[in-house]
Amino acid sequence: MNYAMIRFVLARTFQLMAVLLLLPLLVALVYAEYNRMLIFAGLSAFFFVVGYLGAFKKPENRLFFAREGFLMTALIWITISLLGALPFRISGEIPHYVDAVFETVSGFTTTGASILSDVEVLSKSTMFWRCFTHWIGGMGVLVFMLAILPLAGGSTMHLMRAESPGPSVGKFLPRVRGTARVLYLIYISFTVTEIVLLLITGLNLYEASTLTFSTVGTGGFSITNDGINPYPLASQIVIIVFMIICGINFSVYYFFVTKKPKEALKSEEMRWYLVILFGVATMIAIMLYRANITATPGESFHHALFASSSIMTTTGFATLDFNLWPQLSRTLLFMLTLLGACAGSTGGGFKVSRLIICVRRIKNELIFSTHRKSVRQVYMDGHRVESTTVKSVMTYVSIYAFIYVLSFVLISVDGFDFETNCTAVAATLNNVGPGLGMVGATGNYGAYSVFSKIILSLDMLAGRLELIPLMILFRPKSWRGD
Amino acid sequence: MQIIIVGCGAVGTTIIDQLSKEDHNITVIDLDAESLKDVVDSYDVMGIVGNGASYTTMKEAGIEEADLMIAVTQDDELNLLSCLIAKKAGNCNTIARVRNPVYKQEVGYIKEELGLSMVINPEEAAAQEAVRLLKFPSARKVETFARSRVEMVTIQIEEGSILTGKTLQQLQKELKSQVLFCVVSRGSEVIIPDGSFVPQVHDEITLIGRSKHMISLFRKMKLPTSRVHSTIIIGGGSVSFYLIEQLIALGVDVRVFEKNKERCKELSNILPEALFINASGTDRDMLMEEGLADAESFVALTNIDEENIMLSLFAKSMSKAKRIIMLHHARYGDLVDTLDVGSIIDTREITAEKIVQFVRGVSNSLDSNIEALYAINEGKAEVLEFLIREGAPVLDIPLAEMDLKKGVLIAVVLRGNEVVHPRGDTTIHVGDRVIVVTTISGMGDIRDILNKR
Numbered sequence: 001m002n003y004a005m006i007r008f009v010l011a012r013t014f015q016l017m018a019v020l021l022l023l024p025l026l027v028a029l030v031y032a033e034y035n036r037m038l039i040f041a042g043l044s045a046f047f048f049v050v051g052y053l054g055a056f057k058k059p060e061n062r063l064f065f066a067r068e069g070f071l072m073t074a075l076i077w078i079t080i081s082l083l084g085a086l087p088f089r090i091s092g093e094i095p096h097y098v099d100a101v102f103e104t105v106s107g108f109t110t111t112g113a114s115i116l117s118d119v120e121v122l123s124k125s126t127m128f129w130r131c132f133t134h135w136i137g138g139m140g141v142l143v144f145m146l147a148i149l150p151l152a153g154g155s156t157m158h159l160m161r162a163e164s165p166g167p168s169v170g171k172f173l174p175r176v177r178g179t180a181r182v183l184y185l186i187y188i189s190f191t192v193t194e195i196v197l198l199l200i201t202g203l204n205l206y207e208a209s210t211l212t213f214s215t216v217g218t219g220g221f222s223i224t225n226d227g228i229n230p231y232p233l234a235s236q237i238v239i240i241v242f243m244i245i246c247g248i249n250f251s252v253y254y255f256f257v258t259k260k261p262k263e264a265l266k267s268e269e270m271r272w273y274l275v276i277l278f279g280v281a282t283m284i285a286i287m288l289y290r291a292n293i294t295a296t297p298g299e300s301f302h303h304a305l306f307a308s309s310s311i312m313t314t315t316g317f318a319t320l321d322f323n324l325w326p327q328l329s330r331t332l333l334f335m336l337t338l339l340g341a342c343a344g345s346t347g348g349g350f351k352v353s354r355l356i357i358c359v360r361r362i363k364n365e366l367i368f369s370t371h372r373k374s375v376r377q378v379y380m381d382g383h384r385v386e387s388t389t390v391k392s393v394m395t396y397v398s399i400y401a402f403i404y405v406l407s408f409v410l411i412s413v414d415g416f417d418f419e420t421n422c423t424a425v426a427a428t429l430n431n432v433g434p435g436l437g438m439v440g441a442t443g444n445y446g447a448y449s450v451f452s453k454i455i456l457s458l459d460m461l462a463g464r465l466e467l468i469p470l471m472i473l474f475r476p477k478s479w480r481g482d
Numbered sequence: 483m484q485i486i487i488v489g490c491g492a493v494g495t496t497i498i499d500q501l502s503k504e505d506h507n508i509t510v511i512d513l514d515a516e517s518l519k520d521v522v523d524s525y526d527v528m529g530i531v532g533n534g535a536s537y538t539t540m541k542e543a544g545i546e547e548a549d550l551m552i553a554v555t556q557d558d559e560l561n562l563l564s565c566l567i568a569k570k571a572g573n574c575n576t577i578a579r580v581r582n583p584v585y586k587q588e589v590g591y592i593k594e595e596l597g598l599s600m601v602i603n604p605e606e607a608a609a610q611e612a613v614r615l616l617k618f619p620s621a622r623k624v625e626t627f628a629r630s631r632v633e634m635v636t637i638q639i640e641e642g643s644i645l646t647g648k649t650l651q652q653l654q655k656e657l658k659s660q661v662l663f664c665v666v667s668r669g670s671e672v673i674i675p676d677g678s679f680v681p682q683v684h685d686e687i688t689l690i691g692r693s694k695h696m697i698s699l700f701r702k703m704k705l706p707t708s709r710v711h712s713t714i715i716i717g718g719g720s721v722s723f724y725l726i727e728q729l730i731a732l733g734v735d736v737r738v739f740e741k742n743k744e745r746c747k748e749l750s751n752i753l754p755e756a757l758f759i760n761a762s763g764t765d766r767d768m769l770m771e772e773g774l775a776d777a778e779s780f781v782a783l784t785n786i787d788e789e790n791i792m793l794s795l796f797a798k799s800m801s802k803a804k805r806i807i808m809l810h811h812a813r814y815g816d817l818v819d820t821l822d823v824g825s826i827i828d829t830r831e832i833t834a835e836k837i838v839q840f841v842r843g844v845s846n847s848l849d850s851n852i853e854a855l856y857a858i859n860e861g862k863a864e865v866l867e868f869l870i871r872e873g874a875p876v877l878d879i880p881l882a883e884m885d886l887k888k889g890v891l892i893a894v895v896l897r898g899n900e901v902v903h904p905r906g907d908t909t910i911h912v913g914d915r916v917i918v919v920t921t922i923s924g925m926g927d928i929r930d931i932l933n934k935r
Contacts, residue, residue: 174484174527176526
């Protein structure tokens with residue numbers, strides 16, 4: 001076990017946080033919130049000093065393996081959540097530390113579940129930090145560190161694999177660092193484009209940037225109590241487009257940029273993702289129109305598509321309160337909550353590619369039942385899926401179900417209704433944000449007890465890190481040995 | 483550089499290990515997903531499962547942007563085909579491993595017609611190494627630099643050697659030798675010695691100097707300097723074939739032990755000058771009968787590493803012969819080095835070293851300026867040849883004033899046809915070739931030898 005390397009990377013995380021806090025500091029400066037400025041500046045300086053001291057002695061042995069990779073990833077995410085919560089707590093805007101941590105975890109994991117009933121009272125800089133956590137967590141803290149820090153060596157792939165979502169994480173460039181840089185380059189260009197487009201549709205720079213952070217990170221924190229409804233139609237369309245874009249595997253864009261559109265279009269996951277998304281949106285639109293919730297077919301489709309893409313990409317923005325929609329629409333949205341976006345995107349959830357692998361595996365199993373000696377393998381994108389990957393997907397399903405049921409039972413202690421609890425776990429474990437019932441689009445998680453909030457925070461982390469790293473962190477044996 | 487490597491067996495992995503340290507973008511193609519996964523887990527490279535000779539796979543690996551393609555699968559024809567496809571699709575440099583002796587006569591033709599940059603035959607390369615050692619029997623390892631004008635020779639200090647018990651400074655004065663003591667391996671430790679270093683028995687010392695100085699130093703140390711005249715070879719594999727062929731050309735008396743009668747017949751047909759004995763190398767009486775006690779050299783080339791080691795130890799107990807063994811697999815850490823088995827040749831290591839040398843040459847024309855590289859003691863130390871260009875930070879500074887990193891030694895400066903032995907007041911000029919010995923791995927530029935300011 002390479003403890004020195006873990007310490008070193010954690011110290012670097014402190015320093016990274018110090019740098020990231022400079023952005024809300026700037027916002028505080030612009031809006032003359034001097035009290036907040038002091039908090040951000042103080043914390044930034046403190047984190048930097050701690051990080052500097054921690055990283056002072058460089059580890060002699062930089063070699064580490066999968067075990068350290070998973071542990072580092074889990075520890076880094078817990079660290080940034082605990083540190084990122086401090087501005088909320090110190091400024092007094094979220095008086096309880098556990099609430100602040102819940103809000104921060106929700107931010108970094110791009111969940112967008114909130115304990116605040118009134119978000120409009122937050123100061124500009126705190127609100128900015130709240131949305132900015134989405135942006136940081138979207139593409140991943142470690143991927144960012146891999147892109148900028150000289151952590152060379154074969155070991156770095158263990159970190160990337162532990163943080164990136166999807167059943168099989170590959171590189172599209174030979175080196176981890178190159179891949180990480182390309183990912184961030186694409187991510188940043190999406191961010192800049194969306195900010196510019198939102199400015200054109202008439203939003204101010206503050207609204208445009210905060211909403212963009214929440215969109216491209218597929219997070220879902222909004223800056224008004226009414227979600228996205230107050231903004232013009234054009235802005236809402238921009239947000240829909242970028243939610244959908246950021247729910248697609250980023251390697252698709254890499255292939256587009258490198259002029260290999262054929263490779264890009266080969267992605268079965270992307271095609272199924274779009275088919276499911278538009279299929280569900282159309283069904284919901286028809287139901288909304290027939291139930292007279294919306295006036296025109298165009299308006300129905302707009303709201304239906306907004307809700308579907310918001311839920312499927314695990315963003316969690318809302319225009320209308322879908323809690324009040326017809327029962328089948330609600331059920332369909334809940335199904336999208338469970339499914340989630342594509343692997344390798346900023347979205348969370350179970351991932352479309354896992355569904356594809358599962359369905360094909362089941363099909364093979366059925367054929368095997370009737371043809372005892374048949375030999376069949378699972379294919380995706382024209383390639384054979386390794387049997388270890390198929391196995392890991394099956395394991396994922398079991399762990400997912402197990403964590404789901406366990407959390408559901410644990411938070412039911414608080415005594416809320418079945419629908420609320422059931423969707424609360426689904427919405428946090430899949431990093432969506434809003435569920436149904438009390439935690440619906442207009443509700444919040446504030447009513448839950450401290451214990452339930454901790455459980456749900458862990459669910460969010462488990463969902464973002466794809467279950468395994470967190471499980472390994474809590475397995476005592478992982479810490480033992482050499 | 484963008485490099486594609488087809489095949490991640492033993493040689494492939496050794497090449498990846500070396501090249502991934504040197505800032506290259508490497509993509510590996512192999513049919514076996516399992517072994518590919520091992521490589522991708524341990525090195526920062528991209529793996530693609532597929533047939534290296536397939537155009538689609540090559541394209542997926544980015545052959546269009548590649549600078550170099552190295553084909554080192556088990557299969558000669560697959561390697562050649564991969565090179566052909568890579569050449570047509572990407573117009574890059576290509577290297578193929580071709581080991582079938584049938585192609586030996588045709589290497590030149592194949593290289594020319596298929597546009598290959600390099601064809602490497604591991605067995606032949608290993609045989610060449612063995613020949614070099616037999617020409618210089620006191621040495622454990624021999625390499626040459628700068629068109630053979632400078633030699634790098636590794637020797638082991640034996641009991642009663644005049645090198646022990648004195649500091650290098652004293653030795654240099656006493657022996658009046660121009661040869662530089664540049665690396666010492668003691669157990670598993672590798673040291674770059676300074677003037678106050680005292681050599682001990684069993685140390686392995688690497689010397690660098692001109693051939694004639696080397697010979698005069700060996701005479702002073704009372705070590706044999708002439709090549710061997712007779713040899714016993716155990717095993718009649720392909721390395722043996724190449725070795726026998728070259729030794730016969732040198733006029734050495736060769737006796738070969740080979741268990742398989744058919745193989746004996748086959749070899750004696752092609753190489754009638756050698757004496758083939760149809761017996762196992764472990765047949766002690768037969769060995770004695772064929773004159774092991776008086777043999778000047780003994781080469782164990784069977785396919786079993788353990789057998790080679792034991793044979794060498796047996797030969798040591800029976801004669802004063804110069805011993806060479808071949809190892810294929812694990813080195814058991816440094817354990818083998820403690821056994822005094824003589825010189826070791828390792829086809830995998832030799833192949834990888836030759837390819838890495840070539841890669842450095844190619845990347846030299848692109849961005850780095852390393853001309854050649856040799857690894858000492860499995861890469862714990864490296865000997866590098868740099869070409870000095872305009873603007874290098876070492877120009878016109880006397881060596882004594884240069885702020886060298888710890889573990890760096892400037893061994894020789896080659897200026898035109900002149901070999902300069904560096905002293906405190908030596909300065910380096912544009913166009914010089916500088917040979918640097920270092921324990922720091924992954925240097926890419928002459929500026930890496932200096933401490934950063």
